[in-house]
Every structure is written in C-alpha cells, then in structure tokens.
Amino acid sequence: MLKWTFLLCAALALLAWTQSPQLPVPGQIRAELLHEPMQLAAALAPYKTTVSGVRYTVEPSHSYAIQGLVVSKHNANTWWDWAHAAWRDHLNVTDVCVLWGSNLASGVCQAISFSSGQWTCNYQTTSTAAYQAFNPARFSNNHLLTDSPALARELRQLRIGDQVRITGHLAAYRHQAGQDFLRSTSTTRQDTGNFSCETIFVTDVAVLRSAPAGWRTLSWLAGLGMGVCLLIGLARPYRTRG
Numbered sequence: 001m002l003k004w005t006f007l008l009c010a011a012l013a014l015l016a017w018t019q020s021p022q023l024p025v026p027g028q029i030r031a032e033l034l035h036e037p038m039q040l041a042a043a044l045a046p047y048k049t050t051v052s053g054v055r056y057t058v059e060p061s062h063s064y065a066i067q068g069l070v071v072s073k074h075n076a077n078t079w080w081d082w083a084h085a086a087w088r089d090h091l092n093v094t095d096v097c098v099l100w101g102s103n104l105a106s107g108v109c110q111a112i113s114f115s116s117g118q119w120t121c122n123y124q125t126t127s128t129a130a131y132q133a134f135n136p137a138r139f140s141n142n143h144l145l146t147d148s149p150a151l152a153r154e155l156r157q158l159r160i161g162d163q164v165r166i167t168g169h170l171a172a173y174r175h176q177a178g179q180d181f182l183r184s185t186s187t188t189r190q191d192t193g194n195f196s197c198e199t200i201f202v203t204d205v206a207v208l209r210s211a212p213a214g215w216r217t218l219s220w221l222a223g224l225g226m227g228v229c230l231l232i233g234l235a236r237p238y239r240t241r242g
Contacts, residue, residue, distance in 0.1 A: 002229055033101075059173065065168075068164065069099045070163075073097065074117065119197070143197055
C-alpha cells in the first residue's frame with residue numbers, strides 16, 4: 001500500500017510539474033494593468049551600496065512604476081545561472097517579464113508562449129493573428145535590483161500569472177570588483193533587442209492579484225505525500241529472509 005501511495009504522489013507531482021501556469025483571461029485582469037508605466041525624470045544623485053561583499057555604484061535616471069502581468073521570470077540564484085556569479089552581479093536578484101495594456105485587454109497573450117533566459121525574455125506563437133495583434137511596446141523584461149534581503153525574497157517569490165505593481169527607479173549600476181562591470185537601462189518601451197530591458201532599483205513590490213495556485217498546491221501536496229511515505233518506509237523494521 002505504501003509503495004502505491006508513493007507512486008501515486010510521484011505521478012501527481014509529475015503531472016503538476018508539466019502543467020504550464022495559466023494566464024488570466026481579460027475579465028480577470030485588474031483595471032490598473034491596462035495603464036502605461038509611469039516614468040518621470042529623477043533628481044537623485046548616484047549612491048553606493050554593498051551586496052555580498054561587492055560595492056556597487058547605482059546611477060538613477062527616472063522614477064518608475066509599472067503594473068503588469070508576470071508571464072515569465074528568472075531568478076539569478078537558479079542553479080544553472082552562471083553569468084550573474086561570473087560577473088559578480090548580486091544586486092540583480094530576479095528578472096520578470098510583464099505585459100500590460102492592449103496585450104491583456106485583447107486576450108492575445110493566451111495564444112503566445114513566453115520564456116526567460118539569464119538576461120532575456122522571449123515570446124513566440126504559431127498564430128499569425130496573435131503575432132500581428134501583439135504589441136511589443138507593452139511587453140518588457142525587467143531586471144529587478146535590491147540591496148534589501150527581505151525585498152529580495154519577495155521579488156524571488158513572484159509567480160507567473162501574478163498581477164503586480166513594481167515601484168522604484170530606472171538606474172544604471174556598476175562595480176570594479178575584479179573587473180569593470182556596467183549595466184545600463186532602457187528608458188523607453190519602444191526599443192527591442194539587446195539593451196532594451198528596464199533595470200529597476202526596486203523600492204516596493206505588491207501583488208495586486210495572485211496567480212491561481214491549483215497546480216502549485218497539488219505539486220506541494222504530492223511532494224509532501226512522497227516525503228511522508230519515505231519517512232514511514234524508513235521507520236519500518238528491516239527484515240530479511242534466510
């Protein structure tokens with residue numbers, strides 16, 4: 001019985017893992033997400049901060065607030081991410097790819113798939129109509145910076161399907177810890193390709209509406225069930241036949 005319970009939990013965990021997070025339909029989108037990001041020239045002087053022993057200079061250019069739907073993300077502490085470690089970039093804790101405006105109101109995002117790399121966010125579709133309806137000026141990859149451990153945890157915990165508001169300032173940042181490192185920021189939503197990402201030093205993040213947690217909850221429960229089965233199995237007396 002224990003063996004079959006373990007196998008059932010493993011099958012449920014695998015099923016949950018293979019399910020892509022479901023994006024909300026237009027009727028589930030909060031009204032704030034239909035507005036453009038807010039950007040104003042900032043009168044902030046460059047400042048320094050230290051994260052994981054590296055001293056960074058942050059150079060703000062604009063105050064910034066964006067409200068959007070998370071469609072893809074990449075945490076810099078993911079096991080296969082080598083670039084952030086190699087460049088000693090500990091200030092950039094996560095990247096989130098978000099949509100807003102007509103891309104949400106039209107529901108076109110339902111026909112498009114999104115993915116993230118170490119620095120990039122990509123979209124693709126087999127639908128010509130969806131490709132033509134999609135507005136790349138209402139789609140951005142955001143490199144999120146913070147020197148606050150508590151805020152870093154909040155940013156890493158954002159999930160695909162979350163409707164979020166991110167507030168802070170667009171900024172370039174640099175360090176000279178063994179190399180000359182500099183990352184700049186885009187200040188327009190009209191650009192594409194390399195250097196078109198927004199680099200945001202985050203002061204606040206809010207989840208306006210959380211992604212449905214059904215498959216994620218099933219995955220957690222199935223993993224818990226597998227763990228309980230293993231503990232029970234290890235606690236049973238070991239018997240041999242001679």
